[in-house]
Amino acid sequence: MNEKRITLAYGSGGRLTHQLIKDIFVKHLGNEILYQMNDSAVVTLNGRLAFTTDSYVVSPIFFPGGDIGKLAVNGTVNDLAMVGAEPLYMSLSIIIEEGLSLEELEKIVLSIKDAVEESGVRIVTGDTKVVEKGKADKVFINTSGIGVIPNGIDISGNNAKPDEVIVVSGTIGDHGIAILSARKDLSFSADVKSDTAPLNRLVKKMIEAVPEISALRDPTRGGLATTLNEIAQASNVGIEIEESEIPIKDSVKNACDLLGIDPLYIANEGKLIAIVPKDKADLLVEVMRNSPYGKDARIIGRVTREHPGKVVLITRLGARRLLDMLSGDPLPRIC
């Protein structure tokens, strides 16, 4: 094989590091702030800012519907959007296992470029490290992000109030099942793509139409059930959701049956939960359905005064089942 591979020297901080930064990162992701090339990027901002970070260790790094690069950009864009912020600037820090091909690295960076362009965020600072073969798994990516929160917006997981309504933006479980289907060691394949997507433009439209939104959260690791538990606890309210109202693709449902896992605990990477006053819920759903990443939006439940801190699922047969947080780990390295 003649293809070029990353060696430890690419992480030395010397000539090869500079060449890698120039030939791959700056080439594809360059903008006038990244070009500053100082120890920190310098940007001008005013007001209430959102700041978030996530490391991505998903395995495999390429999967149906995306790859680790797209996931890393969209994930951080979404974390900013979930407090109502407009994502502006992002950092990109990559840990590479010695032996990764430059071709694979460039493929990931091109995917980052696409994701950055779709969401409108800019990568303004970065870092590259290389570790010996066997001391990482191909590539890990950290993205941190900064966004600006419009005046008057106060969206937080502890804002949910009794009688408010719970809206989900679309089908759940797609991402987790897509990752499982891509793992070679599972003799299982489902025709499911990851839902990884930037939700910032959807959120912007939602906030413009319904500034009264109380809480937003993207149900990633731990899935819908865990995220609703977080909101119930933070807001000290109860939550009830209707099993029959939760949108799940048939292929995801079948895969979950086969694997014996519950889709309510599977990670999503392009979905959100909104909690909103009852009288605004229909308007919100309508606005969401006009956006490509909200077209399957629907109301799935309500906030209650009863059983504060707890989430109850009302099954198709009308039974009430306590939905706990995820315990144990059915799906390691899903993001």
Next chain:
Amino acid sequence: MNEKRITLAYGSGGRLTHQLIKDIFVKHLGNEILYQMNDSAVVTLNGRLAFTTDSYVVSPIFFPGGDIGKLAVNGTVNDLAMVGAEPLYMSLSIIIEEGLSLEELEKIVLSIKDAVEESGVRIVTGDTKVVEKGKADKVFINTSGIGVIPNGIDISGNNAKPDEVIVVSGTIGDHGIAILSARKDLSFSADVKSDTAPLNRLVKKMIEAVPEISALRDPTRGGLATTLNEIAQASNVGIEIEESEIPIKDSVKNACDLLGIDPLYIANEGKLIAIVPKDKADLLVEVMRNSPYGKDARIIGRVTREHPGKVVLITRLGARRLLDMLSGDPLPRIC
């Protein structure tokens, strides 16, 4: 052995992840912004901001003079300080290899706590991932940071001008040699501690006394020689340094002789290079020497019109030697 160890379930996003965050991270690093516990931290800021990121993969994770936690905080604090910013907020994202003991993790977090307190920065958002045994190396840490740049300050690696003077804050090569001495596979030990330190308070005093500072850079990976090359290229100027003026501890010099490596290419984690107008250099050195992390500060060279983009070392014997950027990788995973 009965000690508790990190399992994959700690990275699931479910109950154990929440418990780990509460019992270790929030317990030791908590502040009112971190307590928000939303997908992003919300902070209010105005003006010119510095934004930076670094991932730390140093091996071993504990070494003379510090550990990966202290390094991760100080490194990002210093990157902010190098554009003149006051470090304010930091993110903390940890990738843990399954099997790390909770005791070791807590030791690292306590070290982070100390470093955070010394520099005055606050950790406001974070992330924890766990990967299978053999898919990482104990622990990798990413920190990203935000700081505010005072009005009127314009410090950048492309600002160096002919006839300006080059000041270094202290002895070079300490960090790299400390890491090598801690590696079990090297039959070598030197009585050298890492110089890892937060330089923000030193920089603040420097800027107050000499706001005309043109450039600041901390010579980490690639060492003094590589960093000076970066400045020479970015500013399109030549740089000359005097070998006899560069402060190096005897123990570091001896270790470098023994290992056959050049201290000018060894990483530092608590030192800086300042480029300053000639008539302000003595004042700057005096101010630096009054600060604990600048007590060995001295002038080591000058900026020239000649040989733009190149760095020349004037040896003890008066010979002129071209100092290139680091090529190859004498010291992998030094930070």
